[in-house]
Amino acid sequence: MENNSFFSFVPFAAEVPSESWIVPKRHKADFGSITENEKDDFAQILNDILGRLYERLNDPDYNYILYTAPKFEAGAPHLHWYLRIKPRLTTKSGFEIGTGISINRSVPEEDARFLTE
Secondary structure, three states: OOOOOOEEEEOOOOOOOOOEEEOOOOOOOHHHHOOOOHHHHHHHHHHHHHHHHHHHHOOEEEEEEEOOOOOOHOOOOOOOOOOEEEEEOOOHHHHHHHHHHOOOOHHHHHHHHHOOO
């Protein structure tokens, strides 16, 4: 998905099936620096993704994590903020709990196709 200010995608080697990221097109380290227009675009793309999860995956529980620079690094040129949405579609098993390594058998291209059809 894409609009004027953001794009979203299912990342390669996602931690969970149908995981999605929303990334701003304008390079900024901190979420607090988005403009009023970007707020509207962010709300639109977030609403679209959550609506697709609701419709296509039967309204699953999910977590979202905002990765943003702390205030003292807001101008850092090497950082870029983004939002990660992780549907809770699977249950961690012994290997995952014991090692901290996630097993995701889904393919990101297939997940993205399923969510956008």
